[in-house]
Amino acid sequence: MEFGWNEELEAFRDEVRAFLQEFDTPALRNELANRGEAAQLGPEQTRLREALEDRGWVRMCWPEELGGEGKSQWFQFVMTEEFAKREVPYGSGFGTMVGPAIHRFGTEAQREKYLPGIWANDITLCLGYSEPNAGTDLAALETLAVKDGDDWLINGQKLWTSAADTASHVWLACRTDPDAPKHRGISTFIVPMDTPGISVRPIMTMSGGRTNEVFFEDVRVPSDALIGEVNQGWYIIANALDHERVWIGAGGGLRHIFDRLMAHVREKRPELLEDDVVRRRLVELELDLDVMEGLVLTNASIVASGDTPTMEASMSKIWTSELRYHISNVAMDLLGHEGALTEEADGFAPLDGELERTYRASPIQRFGGGANEVQRDIIARRGLGLPRH
Amino acid sequence: MDTTLSETQRLLRESLRDYLSNEVPFDRIRELEREGGADQTLWEYLAGAGFLGLPFTEAHGGEGGELTDTAVVLEELTRRACVIPFLETTASALAIERHGDEALAGEVVRGVISGVMTIAPALQGATPANGASPRVEAGALSGERRFVDYGAEVTHHLVEATENGEPGLYLVETAADGVATESLSTIARTPLAHCTYEGAPARRAGGAEALQFLRRAGRALCAVQCLGNAQQALDMTVEYVGMRVQFGRPIGSFQAVQHHCANMATQTLSARFLTYRAVWCVDQGIATDREIAKAKALASRAGTEVTMQAHILFGGIGYTEEYDLHFFSRHGKERALAWGSTEECLRVAADTLDEVQPWQ
Numbered sequence: 001m002e003f004g005w006n007e008e009l010e011a012f013r014d015e016v017r018a019f020l021q022e023f024d025t026p027a028l029r030n031e032l033a034n035r036g037e038a039a040q041l042g043p044e045q046t047r048l049r050e051a052l053e054d055r056g057w058v059r060m061c062w063p064e065e066l067g068g069e070g071k072s073q074w075f076q077f078v079m080t081e082e083f084a085k086r087e088v089p090y091g092s093g094f095g096t097m098v099g100p101a102i103h104r105f106g107t108e109a110q111r112e113k114y115l116p117g118i119w120a121n122d123i124t125l126c127l128g129y130s131e132p133n134a135g136t137d138l139a140a141l142e143t144l145a146v147k148d149g150d151d152w153l154i155n156g157q158k159l160w161t162s163a164a165d166t167a168s169h170v171w172l173a174c175r176t177d178p179d180a181p182k183h184r185g186i187s188t189f190i191v192p193m194d195t196p197g198i199s200v201r202p203i204m205t206m207s208g209g210r211t212n213e214v215f216f217e218d219v220r221v222p223s224d225a226l227i228g229e230v231n232q233g234w235y236i237i238a239n240a241l242d243h244e245r246v247w248i249g250a251g252g253g254l255r256h257i258f259d260r261l262m263a264h265v266r267e268k269r270p271e272l273l274e275d276d277v278v279r280r281r282l283v284e285l286e287l288d289l290d291v292m293e294g295l296v297l298t299n300a301s302i303v304a305s306g307d308t309p310t311m312e313a314s315m316s317k318i319w320t321s322e323l324r325y326h327i328s329n330v331a332m333d334l335l336g337h338e339g340a341l342t343e344e345a346d347g348f349a350p351l352d353g354e355l356e357r358t359y360r361a362s363p364i365q366r367f368g369g370g371a372n373e374v375q376r377d378i379i380a381r382r383g384l385g386l387p388r389h
Numbered sequence: 390m391d392t393t394l395s396e397t398q399r400l401l402r403e404s405l406r407d408y409l410s411n412e413v414p415f416d417r418i419r420e421l422e423r424e425g426g427a428d429q430t431l432w433e434y435l436a437g438a439g440f441l442g443l444p445f446t447e448a449h450g451g452e453g454g455e456l457t458d459t460a461v462v463l464e465e466l467t468r469r470a471c472v473i474p475f476l477e478t479t480a481s482a483l484a485i486e487r488h489g490d491e492a493l494a495g496e497v498v499r500g501v502i503s504g505v506m507t508i509a510p511a512l513q514g515a516t517p518a519n520g521a522s523p524r525v526e527a528g529a530l531s532g533e534r535r536f537v538d539y540g541a542e543v544t545h546h547l548v549e550a551t552e553n554g555e556p557g558l559y560l561v562e563t564a565a566d567g568v569a570t571e572s573l574s575t576i577a578r579t580p581l582a583h584c585t586y587e588g589a590p591a592r593r594a595g596g597a598e599a600l601q602f603l604r605r606a607g608r609a610l611c612a613v614q615c616l617g618n619a620q621q622a623l624d625m626t627v628e629y630v631g632m633r634v635q636f637g638r639p640i641g642s643f644q645a646v647q648h649h650c651a652n653m654a655t656q657t658l659s660a661r662f663l664t665y666r667a668v669w670c671v672d673q674g675i676a677t678d679r680e681i682a683k684a685k686a687l688a689s690r691a692g693t694e695v696t697m698q699a700h701i702l703f704g705g706i707g708y709t710e711e712y713d714l715h716f717f718s719r720h721g722k723e724r725a726l727a728w729g730s731t732e733e734c735l736r737v738a739a740d741t742l743d744e745v746q747p748w749q
Contacts, residue, residue, distance in 0.1 A: 001391060001392065001395060001398065001455070001457045003390065003392075003665070003666040003669040003670065004390065004669075004673070009390075085748055259747040263747075279739040280736075283683075283742065284735070286738070286745065290663055290683060290687070291659040291662075291687070294658075294659055294663055295655075295658070295662070297662065298658065298661075298662050300390070301392040302393070304390075305391070311651075311654065315654070315655045318655065319655065319659070373644075373648070376648045377644065377648075379651035379654055380641075381647070383651075383654065384627045384650055384654060385627070385631070386627065386642065386646075386647050387631060387638075387639050387641055387642040389638060389644075
C-alpha cells in the first residue's frame with residue numbers, strides 16, 4: 001500500500017506539465033472554445049496531438065501486442081490527470097475505444113487500413129449500437145447484415161448515434177444470424193459514413209447537444225468491413241463497453257465545478273460562508289469528490305497491478321454520474337434563484353452558466369454507458385457473486 | 390500509488406484470520422461482554438506471534454513495518470469483534486516512540502511488544518467532559534477523563550494534562566494510588582471507563598507533538614475499525630442473502646436486494662480508500678487534521694449505515710442475540726462516535742474550509 005507517487009511518476013508529471021505549459025496556448029483555448037461539435041481536430045489540437053505522438057505518450061501504457069510500450073498504467077493516469085486539471089482534451093474517446101478492438105480482433109490488413117487514421121484522428125467514429133427496440137437490452141438489436149456475394153448488405157435503423165453527423169465512420173453492430181440466440185448472432189463492422197444508403201436525422205437533446213438517428217437502406221459494404229469473426233460481435237462489444245465505462249467514470253471535471261463554485265461564493269456571495277449549514281454542505285460535496293477520487297484511484301490501482309476491475313469500474317461509473325447531478329443540484333440550490341441563470345444571461349449567471357448546463361446534461365451520464373441500475377446488477381452479480389434470478 | 394495489499398499485509402491478514410476463526414469463537418465475545426474485561430488469551434497470542442511489534446522501530450525490538458500493516462491487523466480484529474486494547478496501546482506507544490520522551494520510549498515499546506504493558510489514551514475528547522481537566526504538579530496528576538476505552542483493563546493510562554499551562558501526555562499506572570476507574574456501559578458493551586486521578590504519580594511522556602500524533606493516529610485507526618465493521622456486515626449479508634430462500638429462490642437474486650448490496654459495497658470501498666490513505670499519511674507524517682476528519686466522517690457513516698442496512702436485509706435472524714450480526718452494528722455505531730463522530734469530524738472540515746485548494 002502506498003498513497004503517494006514515486007520519483008519516476010513525479011518526474012513524468014513534471015514533463016507533462018512542461019508539455020502543457022508549451023502547448024496550452026491562447027490559440028488552443030480559442031480553438032477549443034469555438035470548436036462546436038466538430039469531430040475533426042483544428043490546427044492547434046492537431047499540433048498538440050502530433051506532439052503527443054512524437055513523445056510516444058498516446059499509447060505508452062497499452063500492451064505491446066496492441067502496439068503500445070506496456071508501461072505502467074500510472075503513466076496514463078498521471079497524463080490524463082494533468083490534462084484534466086487544465087481542461088485540455090486529447091483525442092477522441094470513441095477512437096480509443098474502437099482502436100483496441102480493431103487491433104485485437106481485426107486482420108493485419110484491417111489494422112494497417114484503419115489504425116493509423118484512428119490514432120491521427122483522420123478517422124473519427126460514432127457508435128452504431130442502440131436501436132428503437134434495443135437500448136439497455138442491446139443484444140436485442142435488429143439491424144440486419146446479409147451476405148450478398150462477397151459484400152454485406154445492411155438494412156435497419158440506429159438511434160442515439162451521437163456524432164453521426166460529423167464522424168467519418170460508424171462502428172456498427174448488426175444481426176448476422178437471426179436464428180441464433182440473441183447474443184450469438186451479432187457481428188461488428190466499420191463503415192464509412194458516406195457510403196450510399198446511409199442517412200442521418202438530427203435529434204436535439206435537452207443538454208443542447210445533438211444526437212441522431214441513422215437509417216441504413218441497402219447499404220453495401222465489402223467483406224473487409226467486418227471486424228472479427230461472423231457472430232463474434234457481442235464479445236467484441238462487451239470488451240469495448242468495458243473501456244467506455246472506465247472512460248466515462250474517469251471523466252471528472254467535477255472537481256473544477258467545485259473549485260469554481262468555491263471561488264464564486266468567496267468572491268460574490270461571501271455571506272453564504274458565514275452560514276454553518278452552507279459550510280457543512282460544501283464539505284459534504286468535497287467529501288463526495290474525495291470518494292470519487294478514491295474510486296478512480298482504486299480502479300487505476302487494480303488495472304496497474306494487472307487485474308481487471310469489474311465491480312469497482314461500475315462503482316466509479318455510478319458514483320461519478322450521480323455526483324454530476326448532485327453537485328450541480330446542491331450548488332444551484334445554495335445560490336438560490338441565480339442558480340437558474342444560463343450563460344445567455346450575460347454576465348449574471350454564476351460560473352457562466354456551468355451549473356445550469358451541468359444539471360441539464362447530467363441525466364445521460366446516469367442512463368448512458370450502461371444504465372446505473374445495470375451497473376448495480378453488475379456489482380451484485382459479477383462483483384459480489386449474488387445469484388441471477 | 391498502490392491501494393492493494395502488499396504481500397506482507399496479505400500474509401498478516403490470512404494468518405490472523407485463520408487464528409481468529411479457530412480460536413476466538415463469538416461465544417468468547419459474549420462471555421467477555423457478560424463478565425467484563427479484555428481478551429487476555431488473545432493478547433498473549435498477538436504478543437507471541439509478533440503482531441504487537443509491527444509499527445515500532447527495530448531499535449526498540451519492533452518490526453519496523455508500516456502503520457498500514459497494523460491497520461490491516463486492526464481491521465481483522467474488528468471483523469471478529471475482538472475485545473482488546475490494540476488500537477489504544479499501539480497508538481499510545483507509537484506517539485511516545487515517535488514524538489515523546491526518548492528515555493521512556495524504549496521502556497514503553499519493549500513493554501508493549503512483550504505483551505505486559507497495555508495503554509489507554511485518556512484525552513480531552515471532542516465531546517466535552519464535565520469535571521476538572523487533568524493537571525500535573527510536581528509529578529502528581531489530578532483531574533478526570535470521562536471516556537477512556539479500556540481504562541479499567543490496561544496497565545497504564547496516557548493522560549492529556551497541563552503542566553504549568555502547557556499541554557502534554559503523562560504516563561500513569563492504572564494500579565497506582567490515586568487512580569480510580571468506573572465502568573461506563575455503552576451500546577458496544579466493550580470496556581469504557583470514567584477515570585479520576587487524585588495526585589497519581591505521573592511521568593511526562595511527550596508534549597504537544599506527541600499529543601497531536603496520538604489524536605491523529607487514534608482517529609485514523611478508529612476509522613479502520615468503522616470500516617472493519619462495515620466490511621464484515623457486508624460480507625455476512627452477501628453470504629446470507631445468497632442462501633436464504635423465499636418465494637422459491639434466494640432473496641439475493643431479487644434486484645432490490647442486489648441493489649442494496651451494491652450500494653453497501655460501494656460505500657464500504659469508498660471508505661476503504663480514504664481510511665487507509667489517512668493511516669498512511671499519519672505514518673508518513675504528512676497527515677492534516679482536516680483530511681483525517683474527512684476520512685473518519687466517511688468511515689463512521691459506513692460503519693453505521695452498512696451495518697444497519699445489513700439488519701434490514703437479514704430480517705429476524707440478524708435481530709437475535711444468538712446470531713453474530715449485532716456485534717458489528719453495535720460496535721460499528723460506537724466506533725462511529727469514538728475519536729470524533731461524523732458530525733464532529735464534519736465540523737472540523739467545515740471550520741477549515743479555507744484550507745481547500747483548487748485542483749492544480
